[in-house]
Amino acid sequence: MFNFNLLLSLLVVVISSSNNVNAVDINTTSGVVRGQTIHIQTKLLDAKIDQWLGIPYAEPPVGDLRFTYPVPYKPSKDVIDATKAKDSCMQTLSDVDRRLYGNLTLSEDCLFINIWRQTPPSLPPTTTHVDSYDSLKPVMFWIFGGGFRGGSIFAKVYNGSALAAQGVVVVSVNYRLGQFGFMYGGSDEAPGNLGLYDQLLGLQWVRDNIHRFGGDKNQVTIFGQSAGSWSVMLHILSPLSKGLFRRAIMESGSLMLNKDRDVLSKAEALKSAHEMAVQLNCSADDDKWLKCLRGVSAQELVKQNGLVILPVFDSPFLPLRAQLAFEKNLYNSDIDLLAGITANEGHLLKQIFLKQNSTVTVESFKQAVQQLDSIYHNMDVNKLIEFYLKNVNQSDSREIKNRFGELAGDLALKCSTYLFAKQLAKQRQPTKQNVYFYELTYGSDYFGRLSDCNPILDGVCHGEDIPFVFGLPYLYPDGYSQVDINFTQWTLKWWTDFAKTGKLDSNWAQMVSSDNVIKVKDWNPRNQSKIIQHVFDDTCDGIWKSYYL
Ligand SMILES: *[C@@H]1O[C@H](CO)[C@@H](O)[C@H](O)[C@H]1NC(C)=O
Ligand SMILES: *[C@@H]1O[C@H](CO)[C@@H](O)[C@H](O)[C@H]1NC(C)=O
Ligand SMILES: *[C@@H]1O[C@H](CO)[C@@H](O)[C@H](O)[C@H]1NC(C)=O
Ligand SMILES: *[C@@H]1O[C@H](CO)[C@@H](O)[C@H](O)[C@H]1NC(C)=O
Ligand SMILES: *[C@@H]1O[C@H](CO)[C@@H](O)[C@H](O)[C@H]1NC(C)=O
Ligand SMILES: *[C@@H]1O[C@H](CO)[C@@H](O)[C@H](O)[C@H]1NC(C)=O
Ligand SMILES: *[C@@H]1O[C@H](CO)[C@@H](O)[C@H](O)[C@H]1NC(C)=O
Numbered sequence: 001m002f003n004f005n006l007l008l009s010l011l012v013v014v015i016s017s018s019n020n021v022n023a024v025d026i027n028t029t030s031g032v033v034r035g036q037t038i039h040i041q042t043k044l045l046d047a048k049i050d051q052w053l054g055i056p057y058a059e060p061p062v063g064d065l066r067f068t069y070p071v072p073y074k075p076s077k078d079v080i081d082a083t084k085a086k087d088s089c090m091q092t093l094s095d096v097d098r099r100l101y102g103n104l105t106l107s108e109d110c111l112f113i114n115i116w117r118q119t120p121p122s123l124p125p126t127t128t129h130v131d132s133y134d135s136l137k138p139v140m141f142w143i144f145g146g147g148f149r150g151g152s153i154f155a156k157v158y159n160g161s162a163l164a165a166q167g168v169v170v171v172s173v174n175y176r177l178g179q180f181g182f183m184y185g186g187s188d189e190a191p192g193n194l195g196l197y198d199q200l201l202g203l204q205w206v207r208d209n210i211h212r213f214g215g216d217k218n219q220v221t222i223f224g225q226s227a228g229s230w231s232v233m234l235h236i237l238s239p240l241s242k243g244l245f246r247r248a249i250m251e252s253g254s255l256m257l258n259k260d261r262d263v264l265s266k267a268e269a270l271k272s273a274h275e276m277a278v279q280l281n282c283s284a285d286d287d288k289w290l291k292c293l294r295g296v297s298a299q300e301l302v303k304q305n306g307l308v309i310l311p312v313f314d315s316p317f318l319p320l321r322a323q324l325a326f327e328k329n330l331y332n333s334d335i336d337l338l339a340g341i342t343a344n345e346g347h348l349l350k351q352i353f354l355k356q357n358s359t360v361t362v363e364s365f366k367q368a369v370q371q372l373d374s375i376y377h378n379m380d381v382n383k384l385i386e387f388y389l390k391n392v393n394q395s396d397s398r399e400i401k402n403r404f405g406e407l408a409g410d411l412a413l414k415c416s417t418y419l420f421a422k423q424l425a426k427q428r429q430p431t432k433q434n435v436y437f438y439e440l441t442y443g444s445d446y447f448g449r450l451s452d453c454n455p456i457l458d459g460v461c462h463g464e465d466i467p468f469v470f471g472l473p474y475l476y477p478d479g480y481s482q483v484d485i486n487f488t489q490w491t492l493k494w495w496t497d498f499a500k501t502g503k504l505d506s507n508w509a510q511m512v513s514s515d516n517v518i519k520v521k522d523w524n525p526r527n528q529s530k531i532i533q534h535v536f537d538d539t540c541d542g543i544w545k546s547y548y549l
Contacts, residue, residue, distance in 0.1 A: 023083075024050050028209045030057060031076035036083045037119050040161055044485065045474040047165040048119035052213075053112075053154070054086030057205040058198065060109035061176060066294045067183055067190035070111060070201045086112050088152030089177045090302040096452050097146075101155035108180065108298045113202055114153045115213055116160035116170040136216035138499045141206060141245065142172040143199055145226025145253065145463075148309040149178045162471025166496040169215035173202035175231075178305035179276065180298075184269035184312050185290055192269060192312045196238075199231055200317070203244040221247040221499040225466060226413075229253030229339075233420060237331050238317050245332075247502050249495070250339040251465050252413050254420040255311070256322035258377055259548055264310040276304050307352070308375055323549065326423050333428070336502035338495075339421040340438030340523065344459030346409025350401055351452075353408065360401045362394050368404055376411060379547065387543050398457070405458075411547075413462065415540035419548045425512040436504055437511040439535060440465050442487065442524035446479035447472070469495055487525035 022037040035052035058070040065071060087107035117137065144151035144158055152158075153172040160170030175181060181195030207217045222245045224232045229250040235241040236248060257263050277283065280300065282292030293301075313321050325331040353368040354360050366385055373379040388407045392399050418437065425435035443464040445455050453461035467473065468491040473480035480488075494504055507529040509519040522530040536542075 024052075025079065026052075026212050028055070028212060029075060029205065030055060030073045030209075031078070031080050033080045033082045035115070038161075040165075040475070042474060042477050044477055045162065045165060045471075047161070049161045049164055050115075050117050050119050050213075051161065052082040052115040053084060055080065055082050055113050055115065056111065057113050057173075057202055058111035061111060061180070061194075061198075062108045064294065066108070066180065067185060067194065067290065069191070069194065070198050072201065072205075073111075085154040086110070088154055089174055090180055090298050091146070091150040091152075091177050092302060092305070093150070096450075097150060099450050100157050101152060104152055104154055110174050110176070111198055111201075112153065112174050113205065114160065114170075114172045116164035117214055118164055118167060120214060136211060136219075137167060137169050137214055138219040138221065138496075139169045139171060139206060139210055139215040139217070140496070140499050141203065141220055141222045142170065143175075143222065143224035143228035143231045144172065145224065145228040145230075146177070148182055148195060148227045148230070148311075149305050151177070151227070156476075157466055157470060157472060159470060159472075159475055162474045162492060163469075163496060165471075165474075166492055168496050168499050169210060169213055171202075171206055171210070171215075173199055175199050175202070178309055179301055182309045182311060183273050183276070183293075184266065185273055186266075186270045190273075190290055191315065192266075193315055193317050196231060196234055196311060196317055199235070200238075200240055200244075203235075203241065207244060218246065219499075220245040221249060223249035223251070223469075223495075223499075224253075225251040225469075226253045226462065229417065230255045233322070234311065234318060235332070236335065236337075236424075237320070237322060237325050239319065239330070240317055242332050245335065247336045247499060248338075249498065250337065250417060250421070251469070252341050252345060252417060252462055254322070254339075254416040256416050256420040256423075256548060259323050260378055262313045262321055263376055264308075264312065266312050266314060269310075269312050272306070279304065322420060322423075326427065329427070333424075334433070336434045336498070337421060337424055338436045338438075338498050338504070339417055340436075340440065340465075340521070341414045341417050342440040342443075342460045342462060342464050344405065344409065345413040345462045346405030346407065347453055347458045347461035348463075349408035349412060350405035354401055354404060360397045360404070362389065362400060365389070365400050365404050369407065372408060372411065379411070380543075384543065402458075409462070410539050410544060415536070415544045415548060418536055418540045419545075421511060422518065423549075425510070430510075430514065434502055434504070435511045436498075436508050436521065437519075438521040438523040439532070440523045442526070444468075444473075444480060444484045446481070446484070468492075483525050490525075490528065 024035045033055050037050050040047050056073045087110050088104045089110035153174050164170045175195040175198035184192030222232050230253045232248050232250050233254045277289045282289045388403045421437050443460040447467040448455045468488050471492050473485045473488045509531050519531050520535045522532045
């Protein structure tokens with residue numbers, strides 16, 4: 001008897017295996033990893049991409065390994081299935097996160113990397129011997145943001161396919177977040193900065209394996225946004241990351257802050273870990289407190305993330321804060337840098353420090369600035385209040401709120417990024433290295449709304465670079481405008497050109513030229529080649545300068 005359903009399911013199997021999915025096995029130091037070739041066909045992109053999701057690079061950091069250095073993954077004898085997303089690190093997801101990231105599952109066992117590359121044309125996709133490429137491709141190593149408290153390589157917005165379609169190998173790394181990744185316990189048993197050690201182990205994994213994926217370990221560009229940009233900056237400072245990358249892209253973030261003291265000293269970090277232990281009934285007086293904290297459930301521990309999660313300096317990973325590293329010339333100076341900010345970085349910060357819909361008065365503005373000072377220390381609070389409230393209608397709540405956004409954005413994101421890049425540019429070897437700086441002055445309406453940023457009221461918010469850098473209009477075209485699409489095309493080219501050569505085309509200019517003039521690229525779709533000067537004269541080079549330098 002003719003079985004129509006059987007025929008139909010046979011057809012589906014044939015179509016999906018011939019058209020969409022092919023297994024790609026590669027032997028790595030973690031074992032044989034099985035990815036798949038996907039044929040992406042949207043109205044703007046037609047590309048074959050090999051995608052590996054969730055390759056383990058470290059042993060699960062659980063039980064006795066919680067709060068300690070990551071341990072390289074012991075090679076698996078079985079083939080590792082890298083065709084499906086795995087768990088993301090423990091965090092608390094907001095509504096915006098769910099919109100931007102898609103569905104994520106969380107667990108402490110989260111130390112994975114993803115890899116994307118163009119499917120090699122000349123070799124059958126099932127080959128295991130791809131190291132016979134005649135030319136290895138540059139590698140772009142992505143570090144996501146989220147304040148060291150959130151984010152994931154499995155987030156929809158960090159899909160590396162569109163970048164890979166430009167001829168680079170894209171890698172992204174999960175790292176421990178919040179207390180799991182940053183609690184400082186005062187000894188080698190809980191040395192702090194673990195999220196950064198995770199990233200470092202990921203970079204070492206790339207050094208040891210990426211040639212098998214057709215990537216060139218001598219041409220690695222690390223790039224990140226927000227806390228990912230903090231991370232990039234910290235790898236530039238770290239002696240342990242030396243030689244693991246050649247270029248760096250910092251999008252909106254740097255931890256070069258207070259020149260006079262670490263924003264979070266080791267003593268303060270230890271005190272807050274002890275306070276947390278008391279909260280969790282793991283009394284701090286007892287020398288078994290770390291053992292006790294290792295017994296607390298991940299669901300309980302994730303609730304203990306405070307407002308601000310920061311690394312500690314004066315540690316093997318980070319011996320010196322940036323100002324001192326520049327002074328002593330002790331940082332990874334042999335790199336090219338592309339760095340920048342968005343026009344209105346403070347959007348998120350004003351939501352955090354001033355309640356979302358409440359009326360903001362001059363009084364609450366002042367209180368919020370005091371609160372910032374209690375975190376960042378030694379701010380000239382009165383002078384800053386006067387500066388940012390100058391010519392402001394003091395009964396216009398929205399205007400006051402926006403001025404707070406400007407102040408907080410300048411402090412936490414803009415000036416730290418700008419002054420770090422400027423210092424690196426000044427100390428570079430002009431014939432060998434390039435340093436570029438941009439200000440993003442255009443945002444996608446559609447992406448803005450997804451991320452709770454109203455383009456008219458809030459401007460170009462923190463994170464608005466993401467859709468262009470990851471080519472999201474190519475991957476998920478619905479909702480994006482024609483301008484967004486065109487702008488994405490330039491951006492993908494610039495970012496991957498930088499990864500390939502360390503240089504950008506003549507639409508850009510070196511941040512600091514020989515006559516010491518500072519040039520900032522006005523990155524927007526209205527004018528491909530606009531360069532601006534004196535952007536930060538009053539702010540970063542003005543009222544804030546003595547705070548940083
Ligand atoms: C993978 O490489 C390791 C180390 O070179 C080797 O011992 C192992 O047999 C290889 N596995 C496969 C399946 O080729
Ligand atoms: C800590 O102990 C108190 C008193 O025994 C108890 O009420 C509380 O639930 C405990 N807290 C946690 C996080 O276990
Ligand atoms: C704030 O206002 C917006 C728009 O008016 C509204 O959608 C949102 O629910 C409000 N949020 C709160 C916490 O009241
Ligand atoms: C100041 O803001 C208030 C509230 O929005 C408004 O009613 C008033 O007209 C504004 N004053 C000026 C001088 O713009
Ligand atoms: C990336 O986007 C493409 C096109 O939309 C899709 O086929 C692919 O599954 C996505 N990959 C991930 C990991 O989301
Ligand atoms: C997008 O680019 C195409 C070709 O480069 C151009 O013809 C078109 O006018 C651009 N559209 C917009 C809206 O900028
Ligand atoms: C773009 O900006 C440059 C200045 O940086 C200017 O010379 C040029 O005329 C501008 N082009 C357009 C189309 O506005």
